[in-house]
Amino acid sequence: MRPPHIHFRLSGHDDELVTQLYFDGEPLNEQDQFLQSVLPDRRVLLIAKLLPHPAELEPDSRLVIFNIVTLKG
16 A cells, blocks of 8 residues: 555656655655655655645645756756
């Protein structure tokens, strides 16, 4: 079983980026083969940071930050 995650595919004129977003605090992150194959100092870049729950969101929703940075496209 894999942890909850979201796949992203960004295409530009010359390049394509395919990556995955994982959620902070998920116990299955430690067992995910793809996530664990990434160097530890880079692994944190694939894990979305949970923000405090704003009152205006539905009770079961979550707010996260996940930056995607490209150098060129």
